[in-house]
Each structure stands twice: as structure tokens, then as C-alpha cells.
Amino acid sequence: MSTTMQPPPSAPKNTNRIGFTMADYKGGDSTLCAGCGHDAITAQIIKAFYEYGVEPHKVAKLSGIGCSSKTPAYFLSRSHGLNGVHGRMPALATGVMLANKTLTAIGVSGDGDTASIGMGQFVHMLRRNVPMIYIIENNGVYGLTKGQFSATADYGSKAKSGVVNALPAIDVCALAIELGCNFVCRSFAGDPKQMVALLKAAVGHRGTALFDVISPCVTFNNHEGSTKSYKYAKDHEELLHEISYVPFFEQISVDYREGEVKDVELHDGSHIRLRKAAQDYDPTNKAEALQTLRRCQESNEFLTGLIYINESKPDFMTILNTTDSPLATLPQERTQPSAEDLKEMMAELM
Numbered sequence: 001m002s003t004t005m006q007p008p009p010s011a012p013k014n015t016n017r018i019g020f021t022m023a024d025y026k027g028g029d030s031t032l033c034a035g036c037g038h039d040a041i042t043a044q045i046i047k048a049f050y051e052y053g054v055e056p057h058k059v060a061k062l063s064g065i066g067c068s069s070k071t072p073a074y075f076l077s078r079s080h081g082l083n084g085v086h087g088r089m090p091a092l093a094t095g096v097m098l099a100n101k102t103l104t105a106i107g108v109s110g111d112g113d114t115a116s117i118g119m120g121q122f123v124h125m126l127r128r129n130v131p132m133i134y135i136i137e138n139n140g141v142y143g144l145t146k147g148q149f150s151a152t153a154d155y156g157s158k159a160k161s162g163v164v165n166a167l168p169a170i171d172v173c174a175l176a177i178e179l180g181c182n183f184v185c186r187s188f189a190g191d192p193k194q195m196v197a198l199l200k201a202a203v204g205h206r207g208t209a210l211f212d213v214i215s216p217c218v219t220f221n222n223h224e225g226s227t228k229s230y231k232y233a234k235d236h237e238e239l240l241h242e243i244s245y246v247p248f249f250e251q252i253s254v255d256y257r258e259g260e261v262k263d264v265e266l267h268d269g270s271h272i273r274l275r276k277a278a279q280d281y282d283p284t285n286k287a288e289a290l291q292t293l294r295r296c297q298e299s300n301e302f303l304t305g306l307i308y309i310n311e312s313k314p315d316f317m318t319i320l321n322t323t324d325s326p327l328a329t330l331p332q333e334r335t336q337p338s339a340e341d342l343k344e345m346m347a348e349l350m
Contacts, residue, residue: 017053017249025050027074037189037215037230038067038137042074044192045106045135048199049076052247060096060103064089064118067144068110068137068215087118090125093132094316100326101317104203105132112142115151115170126179128316129207133199136172136210137189139217140228147220154300158225173307174293176210177286182310183209184289186303188233189216194304197243197272201306204248204266207315214302227300238296240281240305241274267311274306283309 015021025046030039049059059079063069065086072081080103084092089107097105114122114136125134140153147160151170158164176184183205187195195213202209214233216222222229227236241262248269262274262282274283282288289308296303323330337345 016050018055020050020053020056022046022050024056024078025076027072027077030071030074032067032070033217033219035218036067037139037213037217038071039074040189040192041135041137041195041213041215042071044195044199046075047192048196048203051196052200052203053249054104054203058103060093060100060105062089062093062096062105062107062132064109064113065144066110066113066142067217068108069113071108071137072106087113087116088121089113089118090121090130090134093134094125094128094130097131097317098320098322099328101131101322102326105130106135107132108135108137111136111138111140111150111152111172115172119151123175123179126176126181126208126210129180129182129313129319131207131315131317133202133209133211136212137215138172138212138228139215139221140169140226141217141221143217143220147217154227157227158223160220160223160226171293171297172212173210173303174290177289177293177308180313181208181210182308182313183207183306184212184308185210185306186212186214188214188237188302188304190230190233191237191304194243197245198306200245200247201243201266201270201272204268204270204272205309205311206267207313233302236301238301238303240283240292240303240307241276243305244273244275246271246273264306264309265311272306272309281305283307286310 032038056076056078059076061072061076061079061081063072063083082092089109093105093107138152140150141147142150149165153165154169155165173184173186185198187198202211214228216228216230226232264272283306286308293303
């Protein structure tokens with residue numbers, strides 16, 4: 001019998017910096033309508049997490065109810081996942097991060113799940129600055145219930161049935177900034193380059209990263225008269241800046257003249273670079289962000305890019321002064337009060 005040792009298998013090609021392949025970030029096959037904008041968003045989530053080098057088993061995927069909330073099944077199959085009831089995803093995310101703050105939480109919601117039944121939970125999550133990426137796949141209609149207008153449908157837009165929307169829209173980005181969210185961006189499902197850069201920056205941010213994505217519904221809201229169709233989005237997009245992203249593990253270099261680029265450092269050492277497009281814009285200026293959103297709304301444009309960022313505000317875990325070790329990993333003797341402690345607490349209540 002030969003005793004010759006076989007050489008070890010060679011390292012797999014096409015892996016990211018932590019040794020995972022793109023396939024490790026994929027999920028099941030989509031059951032959404034062919035051409036749905038949500039599937040385009042899923043593809044960019046897979047690409048962004050792969051390129052950044054997020055460990056799949058250290059991700060928590062969360063969602064509520066709706067077409068959008070089905071999409072976590074289509075990416076990161078090795079991650080933890082919890083599909084909750086309608087509009088209650090923020091509470092689930094808060095509980096997950098309180099239990100294990102070392103996870104990367106990504107929640108996928110819709111305009112109905114967030115801006116209608118889930119509005120109460122959404123606003124308090126923003127106030128608390130829960131560390132998570134919160135994606136709103138925004139198509140302006142209820143795709144699971146025959147295409148009625150949602151709360152983000154623009155005033156004067158027309159439904160597939162011909163009905164005209166007579167109610168004003170809720171701008172989730174403006175609302176988020178007003179409520180203290182410190183990472184607010186918007187993109188279009190048809191702009192993969194911008195989406196990937198913003199998603200990577202969202203991973204590097206500490207706190208709630210609100211990401212509103214205009215995601216056309218090809219079945220109920222992709223017709224003439226819709227303000228969230230592919231054609232309307234391409235014709236009415238107001239691009240703030242060209243975006244590039246430099247992760248913390250790459251060398252930061254300066255290759256531009258002063259005044260051409262706004263360079264923002266994230267809490268983990270990554271940098272997001274905002275190269276001026278049509279206007280000189282400062283995403284760290286809260287008042288300017290709100291004024292620009294209002295101006296675009298009045299001119300029937302929708303703003304895309306990093307709208308507002310503030311890296312100085314502490315996240316919810318820091319505010320609560322949680323332990324360095326995740327609560328979910330603490331042994332029982334550290335979490336269960338003794339009989340003496342219980343007696344003392346009861347005495348204080350008398």
C-alpha cells in the first residue's frame with residue numbers, strides 16, 4: 001500500500017477576504033413577480049455583504065408582512081431569520097440586538113409594513129437608534145392586496161385602475177431625519193452601483209441606518225401615471241453625488257482636489273466618499289438635508305444618495321450601557337438574582 005501523502009486541497013477561488021464565496025450569501029429562489037424591483041435589491045444585498053466580508057452566521061434577518069418581507073428568504077440562507085407579524089419588525093430587531101449586540105441586523109420592510117400599520121414601532125426604533133440596517137422596499141402600493149395606494153404614494157399619482165391619489169405622501173426619509181435617525185439614504189432598485197456603496201456604508205455605521213429604496217411593482221405600479229415606476233424613476237431622479245466606499249481593511253488614500261469630494265469616516269474606520277454630482281451638498285448638515293428633500297418633493301423629483309449622516313450619536317446599546325458580553329451568552333448565575341437580592345427588591349416595593 002502506498003503511503004504517499006496527498007497534497008491538501010487548494011484554497012477555493014473567488015472568495016472574499018474571510019474565505020466565503022458569493023454562493024454563501026445567497027438564499028432560496030424568488031417567488032416574486034418576474035422583474036420585481038425587490039429582487040434587484042436582494043441581489044445588491046448579496047453583493048454588498050459578500051464584498052464587505054460579513055460573516056453570514058453572524059447576521060440576523062428580520063421582516064414583517066408583505067411582498068418586501070418575503071425577500072429575506074432569498075439572501076443569506078446561513079443567517080438567523082425571523083419573519084414577524086405585520087408592522088412589528090422593529091420590536092423584533094430591538095430584542096435581537098439587546099440579546100446579542102455582536103450580530104449584524106438587517107430588516108426588510110415595505111411602505112405599508114413601515115408607514116401604515118408599523119408606523120408606531122418604526123418611529124420609536126428611530127428615536128432609540130437601534131443598531132441595524134432598515135431597508136424599506138418602497139413601491140407606493142399594497143402588492144399583496146391588489147395594488148391599493150400605500151401611505152408613501154405621491155399626491156396626484158394614478159393607480160393602475162385609473163384612480164388618482166388624493167392624499168399627501170409620507171416621506172420616510174424626512175420623517176427619519178426629524179426623529180433623530182443618523183444615517184438616512186435613498187436609492188433606486190435600478191441603480192445597483194449606488195445601492196451597493198450605500199449598503200456597505202450602512203454595515204459600517206453604528207446605529208439605525210435607514211435605507212429607502214424606490215422599488216417598482218411591475219404588476220400594479222409600473223404604468224404611465226405612476227410616480228414609482230421604472231420610467232418615472234429614471235426620468236425624475238435627483239442624484240446628490242457619486243458614491244464610492246473604502247472599507248476599513250483597505251488603505252485610505254487621497255486622490256482628489258480639495259472641494260471635489262466629501263469624505264465621511266464611519267465608526268469602524270471605513271470611509272464613504274461622496275463625489276459632487278450636480279450640486280455642492282453636505283450630508284452632515286441636518287437642516288440642508290430637510291430643505292433639499294422638501295425642494296425635491298415640491299418639484300416632483302426624488303432624491304437619491306446619502307441624504308444625512310451623523311456618526312457622533314451613541315446607539316441604543318451604548319445608551320443602555322449593556323455589558324461587553326452579549327446578554328444571550330451570559331451564564332445563569334450572572335442573570336438570575338439571588339434570594340437576598342429578590343427580598344431586598346420586594347422590600348423596596350412595600
